[in-house]
Amino acid sequence: xxxxxxxxxxxxxxxxxxxxxxxxxxxxxxxxxxxxxxxxxxxxxxxxxxxxxxxxxxxxxxxxxxxxxxxxxxxxxxxxxxxxxxxxxxxxxxxxxxxxxxxxxxxxxxxxxxxxxxxxxxxxxxxxxxxxxxxxxxxxxxxxxxxxxxxxxxxxxxxxxxxxxxxxxxxxxxxxxxxxxxxxxxxxxxxxxxxxxxxxxxxxxxxxxxxxxxxxxxxxxxxxxxxxxxxxxxxxxxxxxxxxxxxxxxxxxxxxxxxxxxxxxxxxxxxxxxxxxxxxxxxxxxxxxxxxxxxxxxx
Amino acid sequence: xxxxxxxxxxxxxxxxxxxxxxxxxxxxxxxxxxxxxxxxxxxxxxxxxxxxxxxxxxxxxxxxxxxxxxxxxxxxxxxxxxxxxxxxxxxxxxxxxxxxxxxxxxxxxxxxxxxxxxxxxxxxxxxxxxxxxxxxxxxxxxxxxxxxxxxxxxxxxxxxxxxxxxxxxxxxxxxxxxxxxxxxxxxxxxxxxxxxxxxxxxxxxxxxxxxxxxxxxxxxxxxxxxxxxxxxxxxxxxxxxxxxxxxxxxxxxxxxxxxxxxxxxxxxxxxxxxxxxxxxxxxxxxxxxxxxxxxxxxxxxxxx
Numbered sequence: 001x002x003x004x005x006x007x008x009x010x011x012x013x014x015x016x017x018x019x020x021x022x023x024x025x026x027x028x029x030x031x032x033x034x035x036x037x038x039x040x041x042x043x044x045x046x047x048x049x050x051x052x053x054x055x056x057x058x059x060x061x062x063x064x065x066x067x068x069x070x071x072x073x074x075x076x077x078x079x080x081x082x083x084x085x086x087x088x089x090x091x092x093x094x095x096x097x098x099x100x101x102x103x104x105x106x107x108x109x110x111x112x113x114x115x116x117x118x119x120x121x122x123x124x125x126x127x128x129x130x131x132x133x134x135x136x137x138x139x140x141x142x143x144x145x146x147x148x149x150x151x152x153x154x155x156x157x158x159x160x161x162x163x164x165x166x167x168x169x170x171x172x173x174x175x176x177x178x179x180x181x182x183x184x185x186x187x188x189x190x191x192x193x194x195x196x197x198x199x200x201x202x203x204x205x206x207x208x209x210x211x212x213x214x215x216x217x218x219x220x221x222x223x224x225x226x227x228x229x230x231x232x233x234x235x236x237x238x239x240x241x242x243x244x245x246x247x248x249x250x251x252x253x254x255x256x257x258x259x260x261x262x263x264x265x266x267x268x269x270x271x272x273x274x275x276x277x278x279x280x281x282x283x284x285x286x287x288x289x290x291x292x293x294x295x296x297x298x299x
Numbered sequence: 300x301x302x303x304x305x306x307x308x309x310x311x312x313x314x315x316x317x318x319x320x321x322x323x324x325x326x327x328x329x330x331x332x333x334x335x336x337x338x339x340x341x342x343x344x345x346x347x348x349x350x351x352x353x354x355x356x357x358x359x360x361x362x363x364x365x366x367x368x369x370x371x372x373x374x375x376x377x378x379x380x381x382x383x384x385x386x387x388x389x390x391x392x393x394x395x396x397x398x399x400x401x402x403x404x405x406x407x408x409x410x411x412x413x414x415x416x417x418x419x420x421x422x423x424x425x426x427x428x429x430x431x432x433x434x435x436x437x438x439x440x441x442x443x444x445x446x447x448x449x450x451x452x453x454x455x456x457x458x459x460x461x462x463x464x465x466x467x468x469x470x471x472x473x474x475x476x477x478x479x480x481x482x483x484x485x486x487x488x489x490x491x492x493x494x495x496x497x498x499x500x501x502x503x504x505x506x507x508x509x510x511x512x513x514x515x516x517x518x519x520x521x522x523x524x525x526x527x528x529x530x531x532x533x534x535x536x537x538x539x540x541x542x543x544x545x546x547x548x549x550x551x552x553x554x555x556x557x558x559x560x561x562x563x564x565x566x567x568x569x570x571x572x573x574x575x576x577x578x579x580x581x582x583x584x585x586x587x588x589x590x591x592x593x594x595x596x597x598x599x600x601x602x603x
Binding site for chain 2: 004007008010011014015017018021022024025028029031032035036038039042043045046049050052053055056057059060082084107109110111113114115117118120121122124125148152153166
């Protein structure tokens with residue numbers, strides 16, 4: 001019986017150990033669940049925040065319907081890479097002119113979105129109704145905007161002394177109400193005009209709105225005569241820089257110009273559908289590289 | 300385990316139970332080792348995913364630091380401190396110091412929400428403030444109440460507030476704006492849902508801002524009011540985001556409250572300002588310790 005008692009106590013010891021181990025295993029399973037859940041909560045809170053920020057941004061950016069109400073026959077292709085966008089577009093109007101703007105802030109996603117909020121807010125005031133007219137110098141608007149960006153974003157932040165080199169590339173076009181001509185200025189952007197089977201590239205200044213060695217040179221203003229049926233395209237560099245195609249290369253400005261020329265004969269609704277498809281096919285499931293914005297206006 | 304019920308004698312049943320249990324212990328030990336490995340892998344996976352998710356936001360933090368750098372305040376006010384405790388990587392609180400003709404301006408705002416959407420609103424708020432200041436650039440006299448009204452208009456139009464469409468956002472911000480007269484003859488204060496505290500000769504006086512935000516309000520757009528605080532040279536003006544008084548914490552998990560806030564300010568007011576900052580930081584960090592931070596918190600002190 002002594003042996004029996006020993007065995008029984010050994011079994012009891014084992015059972016106690018088993019119970020302890022089972023409890024430990026359960027604790028570890030709970031721990032795993034806690035880790036996963038904690039991460040998922042953080043990630044979904046973050047995402048919810050970014051989605052809400054998107055709503056804030058979309059409130060500040062006009063809708064394509066509003067844009068169409070002003071420019072009539074036109075389309076707006078606006079495809080942010082992430083939920084919030086570093087690209088933005090906007091418009092302004094007074095009794096004698098209409099203004100179209102496309103901007104591309106450095107980066108994309110949240111930092112791009114923050115800069116776009118800053119740029120949009122500043123622009124809103126620069127383009128208030130009582131200021132704008134056909135006599136307005138588009139280059140001066142870009143100068144003012146640059147001044148705002150430079151004074152808003154300090155040269156270096158005190159923590160690590162690094163300079164925030166961010167800013168934005170920009171297109172601003174002022175059309176007279178009869179759409180006979182436009183005055184424009186650009187910062188690192190190109191405007192494309194499709195006319196009689198040809199593409200005309202309008203390049204303004206090659207400096208961004210932001211910190212740059214040439215930041216003291218004023219932005220140039222240009223005037224361009226329009227003809228009925230012209231298609232005027234304002235865009236960010238998102239499409240041309242998109243990798244894709246059979247050889248996984250950039251779309252390039254060459255393909256962009258060809259695409260716009262091909263599409264310019266179609267009505268604007270068809271153009272939007274075709275361009276969306278062409279860019280989608282080019283990307284073919286690859287990651288979108290940057291925010292993509294393209295606005296086409298029929299004169 | 301029904302071991303006792305299956306006992307058939309020391310040589311047969313017991314051995315089997317012992318062996319089975321041994322086997323079970325080995326299995327459990329292996330399972331635990333696996334679980335340990337899973338914990339480690341999952342911790343790493345989540346940490347990496349989090350780093351990826353927040354990479355953009357950490358970069359955005361740099362933009363915020365550049366949009367309202369501390370050194371900007373140092374260029375305008377000689378003796379001040381700002382303690383800020385953001386809830387996330389980016390913040391919905393911002394402070395801004397500006398000069399305009401006969402005044403030095405200090406503004407402290409708490410935008411709706413926190414994190415990324417709060418940060419988006421800070422950009423809007425900074426632009427609204429700068430644009431409003433631009434209107435008054437040449438004015439001999441500044442009226443903070445007017446500036447708040449102009450900012451409200453700017454914010455509401457920008458966000459399409461009040462419309463019934465799906466695009467409208469009825470958010471805004473709370474704001475304290477203090478205009479320090481260069482001749483030392485007082486500080487003009489206007490507040491939107493925020494208060495300001497004036498320390499002079501050992502006593503703290505609080506001034507309440509209007510109970511409406513810079514933004515849409517169901518109460519409509521009444522005019523903001525302003526108060527001339529009779530501050531003398533050497534006095535301290537404290538600007539505080541409202542979230543501090545409603546922060547739960549402490550041993551009894553209660554709100555920090557205005558009472559504790561004033562007590563804290565009175566306890567520090569005689570110290571040099573950089574020392575005040577350390578005490579404020581310690582007081583607030585201790586209060587929040589072990590509790591959930593509900594919003595970004597900021598306390599600023601400026602000597603007249």
